[in-house]
Amino acid sequence: MNEENFGSPQWNPLQEVIKPGDDAPQMDCNFHELLEKTNLRSIQDFYWSKESFEIKILDLRDFWLDQRPGEIGCRAKERVTWR
DSSP states (O other), rough: OHHHHHGSSOOOOTTOOTTTOOOOTTTTTOHHHHHHHHHHHHHHHHHHHHOOOOOOEEOOEEEEEEETTTTEEEEEEEEEOOO
16 A cells, blocks of 8 residues: 555555556456455555545446356446445
8 A cells, every 4th residue: 555655646556456557357257256356445444444434445347248157248337335
């Protein structure tokens, strides 16, 4: 979370999560797994514990591929907020 630079112009709370050249979630990304692998919820916890400031994690894709055993489909997006 780059706590040593908190409040300064050098602060980059996502430096451990997003590396140069990283892409946004693709249509075939499992958003639940993405949250677990990147530990994005720790950003929510950090802001809440430091400033009582709520951060919402949004999946902004309009649609995604839905892969289930034996089938692949496409599904329209429901607006989902994580918290």
